[in-house]
Amino acid sequence: MTSNVKIAWKSVSKRFGEKIVLDGLDLEAHEGRSLVIIGGSGTGKSVMLKTALGLIAPDKGHVEIDGQRVHPGDPSGPGLAQIGMLFQSGALFDSLTVWENIAFKLIKAEGVKRSEARERAIEALGLVDLEAGVANREPRELSGGMLKRASLARAIVTRPAILFFDEPTTGLDPVTADVINRLIVRQVKSLGATAVTITHDMASMRMIAHEVAMIENGKIRWRGGLDGVDDCADPAVCAFVQGRSVDD
Amino acid sequence: MNPVQALGRGVLSLLRSLGAMTLFAGSAIRALFGPFYAGQLGLQLLRIGFLSLPVVGLTALFTGAALALNIYVGGARFNAESFVPNIVALGIVRELGPVIAALMLAGRVSSGIAAEIGAMRATEQIDALHTLTIDPMRYLVVPRILAGIIVLPLLVLVANVIGVLGGFLVGITTLEFDPTVYIRNSWDILESWDVISGLIKAGVFGFLLTLMGCYHGYHAEGGAQGVGRAATHAVVSAAMLIFAANFILTSVFV
Numbered sequence: 001m002t003s004n005v006k007i008a009w010k011s012v013s014k015r016f017g018e019k020i021v022l023d024g025l026d027l028e029a030h031e032g033r034s035l036v037i038i039g040g041s042g043t044g045k046s047v048m049l050k051t052a053l054g055l056i057a058p059d060k061g062h063v064e065i066d067g068q069r070v071h072p073g074d075p076s077g078p079g080l081a082q083i084g085m086l087f088q089s090g091a092l093f094d095s096l097t098v099w100e101n102i103a104f105k106l107i108k109a110e111g112v113k114r115s116e117a118r119e120r121a122i123e124a125l126g127l128v129d130l131e132a133g134v135a136n137r138e139p140r141e142l143s144g145g146m147l148k149r150a151s152l153a154r155a156i157v158t159r160p161a162i163l164f165f166d167e168p169t170t171g172l173d174p175v176t177a178d179v180i181n182r183l184i185v186r187q188v189k190s191l192g193a194t195a196v197t198i199t200h201d202m203a204s205m206r207m208i209a210h211e212v213a214m215i216e217n218g219k220i221r222w223r224g225g226l227d228g229v230d231d232c233a234d235p236a237v238c239a240f241v242q243g244r245s246v247d248d
Numbered sequence: 249m250n251p252v253q254a255l256g257r258g259v260l261s262l263l264r265s266l267g268a269m270t271l272f273a274g275s276a277i278r279a280l281f282g283p284f285y286a287g288q289l290g291l292q293l294l295r296i297g298f299l300s301l302p303v304v305g306l307t308a309l310f311t312g313a314a315l316a317l318n319i320y321v322g323g324a325r326f327n328a329e330s331f332v333p334n335i336v337a338l339g340i341v342r343e344l345g346p347v348i349a350a351l352m353l354a355g356r357v358s359s360g361i362a363a364e365i366g367a368m369r370a371t372e373q374i375d376a377l378h379t380l381t382i383d384p385m386r387y388l389v390v391p392r393i394l395a396g397i398i399v400l401p402l403l404v405l406v407a408n409v410i411g412v413l414g415g416f417l418v419g420i421t422t423l424e425f426d427p428t429v430y431i432r433n434s435w436d437i438l439e440s441w442d443v444i445s446g447l448i449k450a451g452v453f454g455f456l457l458t459l460m461g462c463y464h465g466y467h468a469e470g471g472a473q474g475v476g477r478a479a480t481h482a483v484v485s486a487a488m489l490i491f492a493a494n495f496i497l498t499s500v501f502v
Contacts, residue, residue, distance in 0.1 A: 075383050085376070092373075094373075105382075109381045
């Protein structure tokens with residue numbers, strides 16, 4: 001690998017009660033590359049992502065972004081300013097209009113004037129193929145696909161260097177999921193961003209990934225290029241990708 | 249489980265909750281220093297204060313009226329009916345105004361805050377705030393708590409006036425008091441400390457009831473059911489803390 005390490009999970013462990021979710025997990029995401037993390041439900045993928053966002057504090061180990069340690073619970077830390085995040089549920093603020101959601105960080109964190117922020121929000125809507133007319137709607141008025149696209153617009157409006165996608169196509173029909181996947185690929189490429197995606201959707205993985213990592217029992221079981229997924233070097237990865245049990 | 253074990257677990261659980269609430273309050277106070285969201289404070293002043301006026305006013309009116317009737321009946325047993333205006337005024341201003349207003353707000357505001365913040369937790373909106381580099385404590389919690397501290401004393405002032413008015417209306421229409429005498433007796437009995445101590449209580453109650461709403465909402469778990477539980481816990485814990493704080497403050501102020 002020639003590119004620099006952008007995000008590094010270093011021996012990260014986390015348990016909730018008796019359940020060990022992450023068990024000394026080590027992983028790196030490289031600058032300008034798209035890493036897709038796959039794995040069964042409850043294997044700790046979302047927890048892993050949240051440790052990088054500082055939303056969950058690891059019991060042991062830590063996460064670094066650009067070599068600087070992420071401090072859990074501190075939104076003013078060095079990493080978050082350069083991160084855009086697409087949540088599984090969209091997580092748009094239901095008390096705000098679509099454009100206010102998209103412009104939220106610009107106005108509240110970067111001090112951009114409302115008029116300018118609105119223009120940039122509408123521009124971001126265009127980047128995710130939504131019409132400017134959507135800007136004044138409330139999130140509850142949007143369909144699932146439109147909600148995801150508006151949320152993607154919020155993630156990219158500040159032109160972040162890192163993009164996180166948590167189950168970007170969950171709950172969408174195959175056609176809409178394909179649209180979202182294409183938008184993600186296009187935006188990651190145009191921003192030159194480092195992307196980390198969590199997904200169960202193998203079509204999504206094939207479209208988005210430069211690299212794939214499979215998490216199992218709180219550790220990285222396998223990682224490699226997209227080609228390696230189909231080579232079946234690891235039967236568990238092969239079975240997961242093909243959607244069958246390992247014993248079959 | 250034997251009763252001693254059950255009692256021990258209950259006490260430990262209570263202490264854990266109190267500890268967590270204290271830490272949460274500490275975080276909220278720390279969050280006062282730093283970026284301040286004036287727009288959010290304005291919105292909360294409107295929601296918590298202005299929109300609570302009808303419910304607080306009506307409650308105070310009926311409480312003052314019922315108090316006058318009860319004091320009249322009790323006072324008649326030892327020929328002290330003439331003290332109705334004095335006791336209504338003192339009772340409302342020192343005790344009932346702050347407590348009734350705070351309890352009504354615990355029902356209306358604490359539950360509302362817990363449900364709103366709880367729903368934001370369930371739908372990852374609080375996580376989203378964090379990823380947008382906005383501290384949820386500063387953006388969500390601080391404006392609500394400040395609004396509670398500012399607004400409740402103002403509501404209590406209104407409740408005091410309307411509560412005394414309730415007693416006055418019953419006094420002159422049912423109990424045959426002379427309006428001028430009633431007003432003079434109500435006014436003469438009050439000292440400035442009676443009003444000030446009530447307003448201090450109101451500020452403390454405002455802090456407690458918004459803190460409970462924010463705390464339970466912030467820690468809501470488990471979707472719609474969790475949000476419902478958070479709202480219930482917010483109201484119950486706010487009401488209990490209001491009664492406990494009222495006793496402590498009254499002991500200090502007497």
